[in-house]
Amino acid sequence: MYIDKVKIRNFKCFEGWFEVDFNQGVNIIVGNNEAGKSTLLEAIHLCLTGMLNGKYIRNELSPYLFNRRTERAYLDSVAAKKPLDPPEIQIELYLGGDNDVLEDLRGNGNSEKNDKARGLLFSIEFDNKYDDAYSEMMKSQEISSIPLEFYQVQWSEFSRQPAMARTIPIKSALIDSTSTRVQSGSDMYISRIVKEFLDDKERVAISQAHRKLKDAFKADGNVGAINERLAEAAKISRKRVSIAVDMSSHNAWENSLMTFIEDVPFHYIGKGEQCIVKTRLALSSKKNREAIVLLIEEPENHLSHSKLNQLISDINTDNSGKQIIITTHSSFVANKLGLDHLILLRESKVARIKDLEASDFFHKLPGYDTLRLVLSKKSILVEGDADELVVQRAYMDANGGRLPIDDEIDVISVGLTFLRFLELATALKIPVVVATDNDGDVAALEKKYSKYKDIDHIKICYDPIEDKGDLILNGKPFNYNTLEPKLVKSNSLEILNTLFGTKHNIDNLHRYMKNNKTECALKIFSTETTITYPKYILDAIA
Numbered sequence: 001m002y003i004d005k006v007k008i009r010n011f012k013c014f015e016g017w018f019e020v021d022f023n024q025g026v027n028i029i030v031g032n033n034e035a036g037k038s039t040l041l042e043a044i045h046l047c048l049t050g051m052l053n054g055k056y057i058r059n060e061l062s063p064y065l066f067n068r069r070t071e072r073a074y075l076d077s078v079a080a081k082k083p084l085d086p087p088e089i090q091i092e093l094y095l096g097g098d099n100d101v102l103e104d105l106r107g108n109g110n111s112e113k114n115d116k117a118r119g120l121l122f123s124i125e126f127d128n129k130y131d132d133a134y135s136e137m138m139k140s141q142e143i144s145s146i147p148l149e150f151y152q153v154q155w156s157e158f159s160r161q162p163a164m165a166r167t168i169p170i171k172s173a174l175i176d177s178t179s180t181r182v183q184s185g186s187d188m189y190i191s192r193i194v195k196e197f198l199d200d201k202e203r204v205a206i207s208q209a210h211r212k213l214k215d216a217f218k219a220d221g222n223v224g225a226i227n228e229r230l231a232e233a234a235k236i237s238r239k240r241v242s243i244a245v246d247m248s249s250h251n252a253w254e255n256s257l258m259t260f261i262e263d264v265p266f267h268y269i270g271k272g273e274q275c276i277v278k279t280r281l282a283l284s285s286k287k288n289r290e291a292i293v294l295l296i297e298e299p300e301n302h303l304s305h306s307k308l309n310q311l312i313s314d315i316n317t318d319n320s321g322k323q324i325i326i327t328t329h330s331s332f333v334a335n336k337l338g339l340d341h342l343i344l345l346r347e348s349k350v351a352r353i354k355d356l357e358a359s360d361f362f363h364k365l366p367g368y369d370t371l372r373l374v375l376s377k378k379s380i381l382v383e384g385d386a387d388e389l390v391v392q393r394a395y396m397d398a399n400g401g402r403l404p405i406d407d408e409i410d411v412i413s414v415g416l417t418f419l420r421f422l423e424l425a426t427a428l429k430i431p432v433v434v435a436t437d438n439d440g441d442v443a444a445l446e447k448k449y450s451k452y453k454d455i456d457h458i459k460i461c462y463d464p465i466e467d468k469g470d471l472i473l474n475g476k477p478f479n480y481n482t483l484e485p486k487l488v489k490s491n492s493l494e495i496l497n498t499l500f501g502t503k504h505n506i507d508n509l510h511r512y513m514k515n516n517k518t519e520c521a522l523k524i525f526s527t528e529t530t531i532t533y534p535k536y537i538l539d540a541i542a
Helices: 037-049 068-079 099-105 128-140 188-196 200-219 221-233 271-283 305-317 331-337 359-364 367-375 385-398 418-428 442-448 483-490 493-500 506-515 517-526 535-541
Strands: 002-009 017-021 026-030 089-096 119-126 151-157 170-176 291-297 323-328 342-346 349-352 378-382 409-413 432-435 458-461
Touching: 002 037, 002 323, 026 037, 026 331, 026 367, 037 089, 037 119, 037 170, 037 291, 037 323, 089 099, 119 128, 170 271, 200 221, 271 291, 271 305, 305 331, 323 331, 342 418, 349 418, 359 418, 367 409, 367 418, 378 385, 378 418, 385 409, 385 483, 385 517, 385 535, 418 432, 418 458, 432 535, 458 535, 483 493, 483 506, 483 517, 493 506, 493 517, 506 517
Parallel strands: 026 323, 026 342, 170 291, 291 323, 378 409, 378 432, 432 458
Antiparallel strands: 002 017, 002 089, 089 119, 119 151, 342 349
């Protein structure tokens, strides 16, 4: 059993409906900060457990759970005396796999009204029984926040039957190495996983052993003396007061359980080691009759390169058929687990590498370059290293010495593969600028990029003028329509000779810059001399 699809509406950063499909095995969610990676994991865990941040959501309702723009639109409508319906949050999990086990969850109780779907619906919504009270409040007072006192939590199967955690056939384990939730001195997650390794006979045995603690504690002479003193001194009751081991419930041993790693309490070991231990325990859980969805939040946090490699290796080789959903910023994680599993998330837009026409290209490309495009606020794509250096310097000159990356703009050298990166940028609506040579054929260049000329977030920059000259280089006419000759055209011979420490005439300067592209670009990048840049470069950094 596995999660086939998730749909989220108005939960935190997701405005309106957001939808993403999952593989049965490993899924890697990549996105920038605030893209919704953590929220996606929270939503899945909430719909499977009814819990958020270790607490039952029914007792923790907050307006901050709602998408801020949705909340603002509602409050503005109320202020304008044209109130919209109170906003609601919906999370739907569409499940696949074992038909017999999931059959009870089948029904049309979902947003698609699909009666063949099997899954769960979790919603936070207005309770209609408060219609009258809500109407009175709207008349008598200003509303400055979502009126959660009139809301209810609904948790149901697609069959429209109430959902309960113990009857849901898929369980989730949420592992976040950046935080550890502790209750009664014990990490709740690892304690639950350890208990799942115990069969009924072992659970009875440990419960009885724990019960013996009460008698041993009570029989201790020091405790007896203390209880006599309490009986004499206590005035809070006319009855006998004493202290003892808590045995008020049949599972009291569970509440006092503490997990140790080599005699050190679990929550005192390093967070990286915690992440590894939690993941391994979840992967090796004995309860295979229950499917486990393992949700891992940015495993690269608190892990050295070798430890991260160890963890990824464990996930790759021993996932025991479990579905794994990982969020990450790490190209190492993406590459090790495979680009086929990569789900790129940006501003509620989703793309998979495997679904792109350029899929084969991105599989061969280092994951670092792929993630650079996805994680940048904006990217400037250039052909080579020399172009990258010149664009960076032009940006610094125009922006008080700041590098593009200081403003979350990444300048990426992509060779001749502009179109492949533009396909990815189109799918995720990533703002991208292409700074390219016209190579003496403006018509061919315009045809090449015609598909992208009307896309708002994509800008193609080039020199529309085709320059010509008499220079012959290596038996062929010299190309006057690349970056270096355009720089010569924009600057005086004297400035460039001074910059490069040369005394060339114009033809020899063209030869020199052609044969020393990177060296010349480095000198331009590091010089204190001010130069003039071709207009298409200035357009690219604008």
